[in-house]
Amino acid sequence: xxxxxxxxxxxxxxxxxxxxxxxxxxxxxxxxxxxxxxxxxxxxxxxxxxxxxxxxxxxxxxxxxxxxxxxxxxxxxxxxxxxxxxxxxxxxxxxxxxxxxxxxxxxxxxxxxxxxxxxxxxxxxxxxxxxxxxxxxxxxxxxxxxxxxxxxxxxxxxxxxxxxxxxxxxxxxxxxxxxxxxxxxxxxxxxxxxxxxxxxxxxxxxxxxxxxxxxxxxxxxxxxxxxxxxxxxxxxxxxxxxxxxxxxxxxxxxxxxxxxxxxxxxxxxxxxxxxxxxxxxxxxxxxxxxxxxxxxxxxxxxxxxxxxxxxxxxxxxxxxxxxxxxxxxxxxxxxxxxxxxxxxxxxxxxxxxxxxxxxxxxxxxxxxxxxxxxxxxxxxxxxxxxxxxxxxxxxxxxxxxxxxxxxxxxxxxxxxxxxxxxxxxxxxxxxxxxxxxxxxxxxxxxxxxxxxxxxxxxxxxxxxxxxxxxxxxxxxxxxxxxxxxxxxxx
Numbered sequence: 042x043x044x045x046x047x048x049x050x051x052x053x054x055x056x057x058x059x060x061x062x063x064x065x066x067x068x069x070x071x072x073x074x075x076x077x078x079x080x081x082x083x084x085x086x087x088x089x090x091x092x093x094x095x096x097x098x099x100x101x102x103x104x105x106x107x108x109x110x111x112x113x114x115x116x117x118x119x120x121x122x123x124x125x126x127x128x129x130x131x132x133x134x135x136x137x138x139x140x141x142x143x144x145x146x147x148x149x150x151x152x153x154x155x156x157x158x159x160x161x162x163x164x165x166x167x168x169x170x171x172x173x174x175x176x177x178x179x180x181x182x183x184x185x186x187x188x189x190x191x192x193x194x195x196x197x198x199x200x201x202x203x204x205x206x207x208x209x210x211x212x213x214x215x216x217x218x219x220x221x222x223x224x225x226x227x228x229x230x231x232x233x234x235x236x237x238x239x240x241x242x243x244x245x246x247x248x249x250x251x252x253x254x255x256x257x258x259x260x261x262x263x264x265x266x267x268x269x270x271x272x273x274x275x276x277x278x279x280x281x282x283x284x285x286x287x288x289x290x291x292x293x294x295x296x297x298x299x300x301x302x303x304x305x306x307x308x309x310x311x312x313x314x315x316x317x318x319x320x321x322x323x324x325x326x327x328x329x330x331x332x333x334x335x336x337x338x339x340x341x342x343x344x345x346x347x348x349x350x351x352x353x354x355x356x357x358x359x360x361x362x363x364x365x366x367x368x369x370x371x372x373x374x375x376x377x378x379x380x381x382x383x384x385x386x387x388x389x390x391x392x393x394x395x396x397x398x399x400x401x402x403x404x405x406x407x408x409x410x411x412x413x414x415x416x417x418x419x420x421x422x423x424x425x426x427x428x429x430x431x432x433x434x435x436x437x438x439x440x441x442x443x444x445x446x447x448x449x450x451x452x453x454x455x456x457x458x459x460x461x462x463x464x465x466x467x468x469x470x471x472x473x474x475x476x477x478x479x480x481x482x483x484x485x486x487x488x489x490x491x492x493x494x495x496x497x498x499x500x501x502x503x504x505x506x507x508x509x510x511x512x513x514x515x516x517x518x519x520x521x522x523x524x525x526x527x528x529x530x531x
Contacts, residue, residue, distance in 0.1 A: 045105060047073070049113040064090065064111065065100035069181055072206070073113065075100055076350075078184030078343030080192055085184075085344060090114070128449065128480040130304035132494035134167025141277045145230040146170065146222075148215065149492045151295065151485030152236030152244065153177060154186055154317050155341050155350060156453070157210070158485045160492075161218050164230060167493045171218055176350070178210045179203055179243075184343035185317035186239035187335075190253045193243075203243050208273040215275045226275040235285045235488040237293035237318060238262070245284065255514065257290040264501075285491060285501060289510040291333035296320045297508075298487025299451050300329065301500040303480065309440060310447040311431065311473070314484075315340055315378075315454050319427040322508070323434040329508040330434045334426035339419040340378035340454055347410040349375030356380040356406060357457060361387060365406070373407045379457040384412050385420050386462035389529050396528045421527050424468040429522035430513060431470065437511055442472035451483040466529055 045067065047054045058067050065081045065088055079085035081101040088100040093110035145165070151158040154177060161171040182192045182203060193199040215229060222228075234244070238259050242249040245267070247260040265284040269276040276282065285294035300312055300322055312322045319334040342348035342355070349355050353369035355377040365380070367373050376384065384406060388394040393404065398421050404412045435441060448469065450458065456479040463469040469477060490497040513519045 043105060044108045046108075046110040047071075047113060048110065049073075058105070061104060063101050064098075064103040064105060065181075067105070068100060068113075072209075073181075075113075075181050077101060077181050078188075078338055080183035080188040081181075086346075087343070087349075128305060128478060129302045129483055129486045130490070132490045132497050134493045135495045137495070138164060140164060141230050141279055142228045144224065144228055145277070146218075146224070146228050147230055147492045148232040149485065149489035150211070150232065150234045150236075151482055151488060152234050152240045153295070153452075153484075154189075154237060154240060155180060155184070158482060159211070159214055160485060160489045162489065162492055169489070171221070173214045173218070175210065175214065178206045180350075184338035184341060186237065186249075187253060189239060189243065190249045193248070194250055194253075200243065200246065200248060204246050204273075207240075207244055212273075212275050219275075227277045229275055230277050230280045231283065231492060232272075232274055232276065232281070233283045233285065233488045233492040235294045235298040235484045235491075237295055237320070238287045238290050239293075241265075241284050241287065241293065252290045257512070259287065259290050262287040262289065283491070285488065286505055288331055288505070288508050289333070289512075291318055292320050292322075292331045292510055295484035295487075296322060296331065297501060297504050298491070299480070299483030300324070300504045300508075301497065302483055302487040302490055303449065305447065305449070307446045309445050310449065311434070311445060312449050312451065313427075313431075313455070314451040315427060315458075315468075316452060317341055317343075319423075319430055321427075321430055321434065323431075323438050323440070325438045325440060327507055328438070329504065330438050330511060331508055332430050332434060332511040332513050334430040334513060336423040336426045337419065339381070339416075339423040342375065342377045342381075344419050345376070345381065345416045346413045347375050347406070348381065348416070349377055351377040351379075351453060351457070356410065358459060359383040359387060359406060362406075373410055376406060376410055376412075378454045379459065380406075381412070381416070381420060382466060382468065383459055383462045385417065385529075386459075386465040388412070389465060394529065396530055398527075398529060420466070421529075424466055425523050425526040428467055428470070428526045429519055432522050432526075433511060433513060433516055433519055436518065442470050445473060446476065448473040448477040449480045450477060451480050453482075455479050456481055467526060 042059045077088040091112035147162045149160040158174045251258045264286040267282040269280045272282040287293045314320045317338045319336040323330045342350045354374035355368045358366040394400045398417045464474045
């Protein structure tokens with residue numbers, strides 16, 4: 042038995058442990074969510090902590106043999122986009138709802154792989170009372186859904202653990218809200234959740250392993266409704282947890298909710314959410330073609346030498362040496378997805394990278410923050426996956442770029458991305474450069490409208506009925522498109 046003294050900001054805590062566990066495992070067990078995009082396999086180099094007297098070490102590779110003092114990095118809040126835009130429809134609140142409490146509340150949640158956003162709503166009036174956002178604590182077990190699935194496969198009880206830490210993080214936000222409102226859990230009547238298919242499986246305790254293996258068969262795609270007795274979330278005894286319907290293993294209810302809440306008088310347009318999975322939809326009249334590409338976590342800041350999520354200290358925009366913007370206006374400590382896209386575009390524009398992606402040497406953006414050759418390759422893979430998915434959707438729909446009226450970008454990266462940079466590296470089509478618009482957190486707003494309005498459920502049903510999913514691994518043209526779109530061509 043030995044002691045570990047944990048220091049985080051001004052707080053100190055002593056834990057006792059024994060056995061041959063890595064420091065990362067010990068911290069996980071104590072509910073410290075250490076950022077570990079590779080899932081603790083020692084590949085990403087992101088789970089750095091400071092050991093007094095020893096210096097910085099990777100928590101996943103450090104095995105304490107006696108008493109140690111650990112200085113943890115400060116936990117920062119994610120820069121999560123939670124507001125509504127003009128492109129998202131606002132539905133009138135339901136007035137026929139039977140309230141289980143005179144001051145009943147509802148919660149609408151956008152359950153992302155990296156971040157979580159929760160809207161608390163006063164059900165009688167439909168008024169948004171509070172918006173909370175935080176990092177998904179499962180990032181300590183890997184940056185993307187495949188790493189989470191792998192953790193469930195490789196660790197007995199892994200699914201239950203990931204489910205537990207997720208529900209506990211949501212319940213902490215619920216408790217904080219109820220405390221602010223001087224209310225009890227019996228006042229949370231309904232919770233509506235939109236998210237990707239893997240996150241919903243883990244939340245509800247369904248084995249996600251079939252999602253990673255052909256033929257990629259989910260345990261469910263339909264809307265799930267659970268009574269309070271079957272949910273671990275804080276709810277009124279007669280309350281409900283509702284998860285919105287998905288389309289496939291990799292096109293989740295976040296896309297369904299986004300499509301349903303989008304308000305545009307157009308016939309032909311693209312809808313794209315760039316994350317660890319590049320989920321997308323092409324709307325052609327009353328037909329909707331959907332697919333998902335394995336973009337990987339590069340655009341979320343993971344898997345890159347200096348990459349990080351969109352947190353305080355991340356370079357979010359880059360226009361050349363000494364010309365960059367940092368989240369929080371502090372000293373840079375890393376670079377997030379939008380900054381990476383800008384940096385790669387700048388390298389190409391200034392002939393420091395050729396069309397194949399080759400650079401002569403690693404490029405230093407700021408002391409200690411760089412773009413390496415390996416980083417470039419990760420970006421190539423990600424951007425080619427997205428662009429190739431778009432090309433396949435166009436082919437299936439029988440359309441060309443000129444016939445598209447708009448491209449709508451959902452999510453945080455979609456809001457902060459510099460469109461000319463995205464076009465320059467071949468992530469987005471040049472034909473849509475002036476027709477591309479950010480719509481914000483469409484998944485969260487969709488969940489919110491489902492909670493507030495009885496009418497919105499009909500729109501969700503129509504999206505499901507009109508949609509068809511294209512499995513890119515079965516498409517004979519995808520591999521060719523992927524290879525052709527790897528280069529950085531003018």
